Amino acid sequence: MPMPRPALAETDISAQLREAIARGQFSPNERLVEAELAERYSVNRAHIRTALAVLDREGLVVRLPHRGAHVRAIxxxxxxxxxxxxLAIEAMVARQATLRGDAKGRASLRQIEKDMRRAVTQSDAALYSQCNAALHRELQRMAGNATADRILNTLKSHLVRLQYRVILLPGRPRASLAEHAAIVKAVCTGDADAAERAMRKHLTSFARLLKQAIEATRMGGF
Amino acid sequence: MPMPRPALAETDISAQLREAIARGQFSPNERLVEAELAERYSVNRAHIRTALAVLDREGLVVRLPHRGAHVRAIxxxxxxxxxxxxLAIEAMVARQATLRGDAKGRASLRQIEKDMRRAVTQSDAALYSQCNAALHRELQRMAGNATADRILNTLKSHLVRLQYRVILLPGRPRASLAEHAAIVKAVCTGDADAAERAMRKHLTSFARLLKQAIEATRMGGF
DNA sequence: CCGCGCCAGATTGTCAACAATTTGGTCAAC
DNA sequence: GTTGACCAAATTGTTGACAATCTGGCGCGG
Structure with missing residues (x-):
């Protein structure tokens, strides 16, 4: 039985902190005091320091000499x-998933689409969100592009804090469903161009709505 | 007068190591012993450790528990x-540079193109390579997309070790020049679609040649 | 009342010592 | 000759102590 792989403590802490920040457990601009974090995660301060350096490079936190780290407010x-x-990367992923994906992956996509449909008819936002993630994840797996995976992972950790604003927009799930269906269809029929276009369309509309949501928030004084 | 910003030692070491690995000062799979690096860069071992963690996350090095780090052979x-x-990201950058770039940037691009032409007529490979970097850098500046900047920076650190193979191909500079000229023209005339297409074409041919160069190397032994 | 310098506490930056683990080699037994 | 246990050197992993620096508040003088 292959041991569940060791994984360095530092790597682990980076992941935990990344997740925590992405989930909003630390608010933007919140100070990240090394000693506090060390205690909270039951590790040495050196590990926290290292994790912060990684997250700094990723753009999730900012560190100023002798002034400590804080969550970067994007x-x-x-x-x-x-x-x-x-968008640029996922469009490529959609293309590659079409070209390199296997039958099992395509079956998965179709199943996820079904679940999505159900989520919409039942107005189950949580389920929809879950399916959404699953679909994008499956596409990444099919594309088998580790580089793109890593980058998308990082980018999404910046976005999760914001996307709930978009998902909750009235009528969004229904529109989003159609876009997703178009992607699945293109990928499953092996039309790489169409898959890329469909993904581009999907994320373009996401970006547009995000922009609107941001504007609205600014106006409405949150 | 704004101080040239402090920059943490750790950040600095990460950058130095990244550069060194990218330039091939450490060969693939070479072990990176913390104590040795600490001495070479005149810093504490903790700094090296942190830098290695960052580079690990970037995919430039691999670290195994209790077995140390080595340069990742891609x-x-x-x-x-x-x-x-x-390619996916730079195509987007070309588009954004067209839409958001300023007149000064466009002038720069035209100047760089001129220098490139000179490099080709003089068969000055070093100059050409320099212009090539300058052109892409200027486009990034014009696009003003910090996120893309960071990602491209990381990706290129993986590629520099390989690109000399492509640049040295017979006739490559001349073909590359035409592609670059098309990009500059599109950006300067404000045709974002054309700019994106031109960049895509340019990097597609780069990718194709890289593929060929890799195949050739594999055949040719070594 | 306001501004300024200065001090104490908090926090980060640096470092060296120590513990834990792997690796490669040696030697004995078969 | 080969196998395997075992030991020593090298290296990584962990921790605490100490130095350097920033922050906010206090009191002094204007």
């Missing part, structure tokens, strides 16, 4: 930037 | 993967 324009960059 | 398929991912 600006509105930057959020859009990130969404656009994600 | 496989052939992965090199192509990286080139394709780069």
């Amino acid at each position: 600006s509105d324009t930057e959020a859009i930037e990130i969404a656009e960059t994600r | 496989s052939d398929t992965e090199a192509i993967e990286i080139a394709e991912t780069r």
Whole structure:
């Protein structure tokens, strides 16, 4: 039986912190005091320091010499930037998934689409969100592009804080479903161009709505 | 007068190591012993450790528990993967540079193109390579997409070890020049679609040649 | 009342010592 | 000759202590 792989403590802490920040357990601009984090995660301060350096490089936190680290508040324009960059990569992933994907992957996609449909008819936002993630994940797996995986992983950790704003927009799930269906269809019929186009369309509309949501928030004084 | 910003030692060491690995000062699979690096860069072992963690996350090195770090040897398929991912992002950057670039940037591009032409007529490979980097850098600046910048920076650090193979191909500079000229023209005339297409074409041919160069190397032994 | 310098506490940056683990080699037994 | 246990050196993993620096508040002088 192959041991569940060791994984360095530092790597682990980076992942935990990344997740925590992405989930909003630390608010933007919140100070991240090394000693506190060390205690909270029951590790040495050195590990926290290392994790912060990694997250700094990823853009999730900012560190100023002798002034410590804080959660980086991504600006509105930057959020859009990130969404656009994600779009560029996921469009490529959709293409590669079409070209390199296996039958099992295509079957998975179709199943996920079904679940999505159910989520929409039942107005189950949580289920929909879950299916959404599953679909994108399956496409990444089919594409088998580890580089793209890593980048998307990082980009999404920036976006999760924001996407709930979009998902909750009235009528969004229904529109999103149609877009997803188009992607699944293209991938399953082996039309790589169409798959890329469909994904591009999907994420373009996501980016547009994100932009609107941001504007609205700014106006409405949150 | 704004101080040239402090920059943490750790961040600095990460950058130095990244550069060194990218330049091939450490060969693939070479062991990276913390104590040795600490001495070479005149810093504490803790700094090296942190830097290695960052580079691990970036995919430049691999670390195994209790067995240390070594330069990650990127496989052939992965090199192509990286080139394709780069393509996806730079195509977007070209588009954004067209839409958001300023007149000064466009003037720069035209100047760089001139220098490139000179490099080709003089068969000055070093100059050409320099112009090539300058052109892509200027496009990134014009696009003003910090997220894309960071990602491209990382991706390129993986590719530099390989690109000399492509640049040295007979006739490559001349073909590359035409592709670059098309990009500059599209960006300067404000045709974003054309700019994206031109960049895509340019990097597609780069990826194709990289693939060929890799195949050739594999055949030719060594 | 306001500004300024200065001090104490909090926090980060640096470092060296120590513990834990792997690796490669040696030697004995078969 | 080969196998395997075992030991020593090298290396990584962990931890605590100490130095350097920032922050906020206090009191002094204007």
